[in-house]
Amino acid sequence: MQTHLLTIGDEILIGQIVDTNSPWMSQQLNLHGMAVIGKSSVADTRQDILDGIEYAALKADVIIMTGGLGPTKDDVTKKTLAEMFDSEMAFHPETFERIESYFQKVGKSAPPAMRDQATLPVKATILPNKVGSAPGMWFERAGKIFVSLPGVPFEMEYLMSNEVLPRLQARFQASPIVHRTLLTAGEGESNIARRIEAFEDTLPPNIKLAYLPALGQVRLRLSGTWEGELKPDAAARLNAQVESKKAELQALIPDLIFGEENDTLQAVVGKILLAQGKQFGTAESCTGGYVAHLITTVPGSSHYFPGTLVTYSYGMKEKLLGVNPDTLLRFGAVSEETVREMARGALGALQVDVSLAISGIAGPDGGTPDKPVGTVWMAVSDRSRTVAVKYIFGRDRLKNIQLTGTYALNLVRRFLLRQV
């Protein structure tokens, strides 16, 4: 089964937004055993949409369109699809009720434009959008499937996960594919590759290993495909084969692996804190609250996280964390001495069992010859010990903040597990 992704709208053609929808969709389709053979973008005019769909349908069995479905005037997608599939438009009460209740929940009434939004081609199967107003639409013609989704990323993701992928899987009897992902933090791609080289060389041809690097993390994904005859136990046997390779890989680099599949470092740290019955807080300088933000994205984090002190200035480091002014003067804010005092100060100030302190030079300015931009000191502390580590990241401010977040959470995890 072959898919083509078609984005509709000027904002991609003029380069105003970077298309992150397509990579996400490609990955999801691949994970479900479906290939993407082409991608294209067209303007939101009737003719461009018609031509774009025609081109996509030349080779693909499934054409997934995104964009061009918002409530305002620049949207012609729906009408063009109705024309293409020779379909009347009609008011769709279920969709309107869903939109109305969505507005009611936030204490507003649905604006009049929402009636248009609920007016849909009758030949489409409507895919209910529970996280926004524009529903998805599913058309079929001559054995091909045409799906139209809103372009807002989380609405597209909701509809793909809950409507499109399950329907495609039910329709196409795909050969079993099994994916297992191990998550690592704190080591680069090439160093990991060196440690698992022998393992990689012994992988059977039907199991592939992919390195998926993100900031400070590398996901290792084993993908097994069934290459023999489609017997009833094929899925179970493939599963067992991939699980055994996963166990082998895990045993090679236990120090680097923090979780599996969709785990996040912040959720893993949260689980350990809950299990150990510990309260945790942060004292952040260069990360400016980013680590606290990560921690509090986890539902229920209030059970182990009372708060954070973002002490951007010298004054606040002294006043809120009790850092000694002499320490700041002698060693500077970005120093082992200062982060150690910050971490110990945070234990009392936030009344927690374990604390994390971070101080660094995020950039783009503020570096010196011995402390270049990207230099970050971090410390983790409890009542009995304090561990401090220095990293030197790069020159990009936002990237430095994000890398620091990853490395700091990983340091907390290893501290809690007494690996450091």
Next chain:
Amino acid sequence: MQTHLLTIGDEILIGQIVDTNSPWMSQQLNLHGMAVIGKSSVADTRQDILDGIEYAALKADVIIMTGGLGPTKDDVTKKTLAEMFDSEMAFHPETFERIESYFQKVGKSAPPAMRDQATLPVKATILPNKVGSAPGMWFERAGKIFVSLPGVPFEMEYLMSNEVLPRLQARFQASPIVHRTLLTAGEGESNIARRIEAFEDTLPPNIKLAYLPALGQVRLRLSGTWEGELKPDAAARLNAQVESKKAELQALIPDLIFGEENDTLQAVVGKILLAQGKQFGTAESCTGGYVAHLITTVPGSSHYFPGTLVTYSYGMKEKLLGVNPDTLLRFGAVSEETVREMARGALGALQVDVSLAISGIAGPDGGTPDKPVGTVWMAVSDRSRTVAVKYIFGRDRLKNIQLTGTYALNLVRRFLLRQV
């Protein structure tokens, strides 16, 4: 003159990389008065490349390809182009010398594969690549131009800026295009549409308005194209026409507009704080440091931002911000009374002139009948006044945090400008 961008290679189709080349190229072409009418991606096989070029050339005058030229790839792109343009391949000494001297500069000798890299279709005009090994190639046929560039971003950017754009400009007397974007916060797409309906109806046919929504923000983009005869003053006249429409739009919704083009709310707030010489801090509960993170993504924010108190627990709200325990007991943490006390407490605790306090129920749990998940109270305070506002967002934790960030920064902006 109309352009089509074609990316070649599997890494985009399987979603392994996000395509940032195309937005950059689109922006550059637009700035030079050239429109991008389509974009597509194909796999790096001969047939896919041939079909992709054929589709692109249906409508475009200029087809710019990226990718499929590196030393480790099959040079299927190069051979397919040679085939398509009925061209011999030949060793190109200038290219080889350039590659050799490039390697010499970094103290290495050119690997053998580099002789292949310097073997090129004789019918191509070679575009010398001074920042990498693979040169660009420029073909012409039947009045259309076909350019092939390496996919490595800085190599592509070098060749576009130094070879492709100057040649295209010299060749085509391009019709001017002008884009102007106004950024709004705090109101949805359909409500904005209602307020500017009359304006939209009077737009001349050569100016289009697009709504580009993101979480809590909508960008309004006016795009003007010159449709008359290409007189010398065309660009200036189009510019004046779009500017005047922009001013009209601005006058209709001044309360919603916070900036233009690539501004961010956090940078705009930062500029106002700098201009007013004020220190600013936040006291955050449900956002868990997210607003502080946004503020500190701006370089130089340390000049107006000493810190933040993330007070997730009742205890920290009392201890760090001096919130009265009775207030918390009587009205709850998510209440007007509490955020007002948090904001006033933060003024002293952080020694700032202006403070923002936020307390809400991010979800997915913790809602009650009169305070559903998504309820957020926020307050901004200085020495003389405090403004508090309640919002009810949705059910998604991360979205609630992000929406709160946008609305809160916008409230701070309006408070500083005395619009609230």
